Each structure stands twice: as C-alpha cells, then as structure tokens.
Amino acid sequence: MLNDKIVLITGASRGIGAATTRLFAQKGYGVCINFLKDEIAAEQLKNEILQYQVKCITVKADVSKASEVKRLFKTVDEELGCLSVLVNNVGILKTQCRLDEIDEQRFSQVLTTNVMSCFLCSQQAVKRMSSKYGGKGGSIVNVSSGAAKSGSPNEYIDYAASKGAIDSLTKGLAIEVAGEGIRVNAVRPGLIHTDIHASGGEPNRIDRLKAKIPMQRGGEPAEVAEAIYWLASEKSSFATGSFIDIAGGL
Numbered sequence: 001m002l003n004d005k006i007v008l009i010t011g012a013s014r015g016i017g018a019a020t021t022r023l024f025a026q027k028g029y030g031v032c033i034n035f036l037k038d039e040i041a042a043e044q045l046k047n048e049i050l051q052y053q054v055k056c057i058t059v060k061a062d063v064s065k066a067s068e069v070k071r072l073f074k075t076v077d078e079e080l081g082c083l084s085v086l087v088n089n090v091g092i093l094k095t096q097c098r099l100d101e102i103d104e105q106r107f108s109q110v111l112t113t114n115v116m117s118c119f120l121c122s123q124q125a126v127k128r129m130s131s132k133y134g135g136k137g138g139s140i141v142n143v144s145s146g147a148a149k150s151g152s153p154n155e156y157i158d159y160a161a162s163k164g165a166i167d168s169l170t171k172g173l174a175i176e177v178a179g180e181g182i183r184v185n186a187v188r189p190g191l192i193h194t195d196i197h198a199s200g201g202e203p204n205r206i207d208r209l210k211a212k213i214p215m216q217r218g219g220e221p222a223e224v225a226e227a228i229y230w231l232a233s234e235k236s237s238f239a240t241g242s243f244i245d246i247a248g249g250l
Contacts, residue, residue, distance in 0.1 A: 004084075007024045007029045007083075008086050011034065012034055014038065020228050023228075027233075032056075034072060043058060063117040064113045082128070086121055087228055088142045091145070092113045094156060111165070126140075126177060131181045132180050135181065142184070146250055148166070167188075178240050183237075185236070185239055190219070190245065191210070191213060191248065192219040192221060212250070219246055227246050
C-alpha cells in the first residue's frame, strides 16, 4: 500500500479531525492520525481507514511540545513518506466563563495547546515541503473558528484569542512561503456538532443557539472536512492566505 499523497492530521481521533481523516483516505491519501489521549478511538479509526486500501498510522504525540512534534514528523517520514498536506486541527477549550474568571494557568494552557501546536507543526511541514529546503511543495490547512471573529464573550475569550492568533499565523505564513510551493489556508467552523461543546460545559449549546444561525441548524464535521479537503487539493490551486467560514451564515 504505497500512496503518492500523504496527510498528517493533528487531533484526528474524533470530531472534525476524524471526519477529515475519513475524507482524505477516501481520496486515496496515506494518513497519519495524531492523537494524545484516546488511543482506542484512534485505533478504531485506523481500522476503519484501512478499508480504503491506503496506508494509515497512528502516532501519540503532544503537538504543543517541540520534541514530540519532531518525533511525530520523523515517524511520518519513515513510515509514510513525503508529506503532502498538514491539517492543524488540534484545539481545546475550557468551561464557559467571563474573562475576569479565567486564571493564568487556563489562559496559558489554551494558547499553548492551540497556537503553539499550529506553529510547531507548520514549522516542521515547511522544512519538508518548501523548495527552499529541496521540498516538492504542499498544503497546510489550519482549523480556526468563528470565535476568532466573534470573540466569544461570556463563554471563552481565551479560546477565541487563540483562534485569532491562528488566523494571523495563517496569513503571515501564507505570504512567506507562497513562492516556495506551499499554500496555507484556514477554515473557520462555527457551531459544529462535536464533543467540544461538552468541554465547554454545555453539550447542548447548539440547540440553544441554532435559532441565531441563518440556516437554523448546526453543522456536521463532514461538512467542515469537505472545505478542508478543497483547500488542501489542487482544486484551490490559486488560493493561499484564504479563509472559508463554515458557520451556516454567521
């Protein structure tokens, strides 16, 4: 099972990451499923992916730590081959509250996990994809959030701030490497049916807010995955530094 195109998806064991993994596998990509905690879910997803006759590996790594990111990318090099696409999907949020109730430890953890992971993984991807380093080019797609625009007042301003940083990183990096064969884009999901709302303390958050969505419903992870795949593929060959809002009109 040799695959010409290889994708690494961080935080891929559930939600948007898992849906994106399935879609890339269906399109013939060899896949690296990165996870941190839920090894059972990662292995179950791997077994599902193997039915598409593509190569698939799972790698446990905390992508907010440089040493683990380097190990992750080295594993991809050795077991899958030349990286074609990086999807920076990892993201955490904490229980809803106002900014004046957020402590320093929480704010630091959210920004470190969400922003540092994107920075470190993008850095390793550039060193493999860029023509400056002898690479053949590639695509980076960052998973931002509609929170980057709304600010998420009274819920999680720290999460929103981290996604705003990812938007800035996306734009800046896209311009830096545009002449080196790498495209860098992002999606901004909003109110998608995933487990992340439970992490914020309100599993049924979409039900409370869907009346404010012009389309009157929440989105599905597979709908976000389609946008990610399009941005990663040659179908979007003239797009870099671009953002797609997947938020039902918000």
